[in-house]
Amino acid sequence: MSVSDEFEFIKNIQPPTLFHKDKVVGIGDDAAIIGGEPGFEKIVCVDTMVEEIHFSSRTMDPFDIGHKALAANISDVAAMGGIPLYYLVAITIPKGWSEEDLIAIYDGMKTLGDKYEMDLLGGDTTSGKSLVLSVFVIGKVEKGKRLLRSNAKPGDVVFVSGSLGDSAAGLDLLLGDSKKDTWRELIRKHQNPTPQVSLGRILTQFDRIALNDVSDGLASELMEIAEASDVDMRIKKDTIPLSSILLNYNGSKALNWALTGGEDFELVGTIALNEWPLLKQQCQNADIEISQIGEVTIGTGQVFMFGEGGEVLLKKDGFNHFQKE
Numbered sequence: 001m002s003v004s005d006e007f008e009f010i011k012n013i014q015p016p017t018l019f020h021k022d023k024v025v026g027i028g029d030d031a032a033i034i035g036g037e038p039g040f041e042k043i044v045c046v047d048t049m050v051e052e053i054h055f056s057s058r059t060m061d062p063f064d065i066g067h068k069a070l071a072a073n074i075s076d077v078a079a080m081g082g083i084p085l086y087y088l089v090a091i092t093i094p095k096g097w098s099e100e101d102l103i104a105i106y107d108g109m110k111t112l113g114d115k116y117e118m119d120l121l122g123g124d125t126t127s128g129k130s131l132v133l134s135v136f137v138i139g140k141v142e143k144g145k146r147l148l149r150s151n152a153k154p155g156d157v158v159f160v161s162g163s164l165g166d167s168a169a170g171l172d173l174l175l176g177d178s179k180k181d182t183w184r185e186l187i188r189k190h191q192n193p194t195p196q197v198s199l200g201r202i203l204t205q206f207d208r209i210a211l212n213d214v215s216d217g218l219a220s221e222l223m224e225i226a227e228a229s230d231v232d233m234r235i236k237k238d239t240i241p242l243s244s245i246l247l248n249y250n251g252s253k254a255l256n257w258a259l260t261g262g263e264d265f266e267l268v269g270t271i272a273l274n275e276w277p278l279l280k281q282q283c284q285n286a287d288i289e290i291s292q293i294g295e296v297t298i299g300t301g302q303v304f305m306f307g308e309g310g311e312v313l314l315k316k317d318g319f320n321h322f323q324k325e
Helices: 006-013 062-078 099-115 166-175 180-191 197-203 218-229 244-260 273-285
Strands: 040-050 083-093 119-127 132-142 157-161 209-213 231-236 267-271 290-298 303-307 310-313
Touching: 040 062, 062 083, 062 099, 062 132, 062 180, 062 197, 062 209, 083 099, 083 197, 099 119, 157 273, 166 180, 166 244, 180 244, 197 209, 197 267, 197 273, 209 218, 218 231, 218 244, 218 267, 218 303, 267 273, 273 290
Parallel strands: 083 119, 231 303
Antiparallel strands: 040 132, 083 132, 157 267, 157 290, 209 267, 231 290, 303 310
């Protein structure tokens, strides 16, 4: 690999300070130590990005790779209603990656992590044939406030934050020949997504929320909730939030990108009908976009979408590493 000294590289990425120095022992020992906190439960998650599968030099620069790798994990914490606290990074480095570019990857993670006062606690560095970046995140949530996929019940409102399909459109732009400056916001959504931590925290104030983050596409995320809760969902095609810039870029593909494109890292979930108005008001007060897109019904784990052409059964489409071509 293109790092001359592994231990000097680790020194170069070691943060000078810790946000939670009274609770942790970070980089410098064989393992990190995390202090417990009364009244909270720990959240742990890990996500891996592999060169030429999740990104390439055509679609992401090193800073963006780091940002997105950490953002994916923070989004998982947000989907549990949690507060992100710490992260660890395992990186496999192939020949051809300069130390400058590798440090830029860590800069991307640090810039995003600093927004949430997250500490880098350690990790591992190895050499290999492709760049592989695995990020492990630890967060916390108040006891009894976990927002689980299995919490949906018939009669609930189905909601989603933000707009969907923008990230997939951004990838399409990066891989194509369109004038990228015109559609810069779509590219930003793909390269530098924003985890919805603030919304996740608002949702912990309610008695019963089912929640997922939109990493693999709306259809897949809805089906995961429906299956975990043993209910059906019926969503309205014309209420799925699509941004004006997405519709202007490619209106014919917009809906499909929203349903199956993934990597929007918005939050989709359900809430009791009588609590929906309060959630909507709280989101409005916090300047968070949220839309009602359907309802939960008695069923066996299926999702239906209906519009002018009638009702269709959605498939669990979306990104799948092991799906046959």
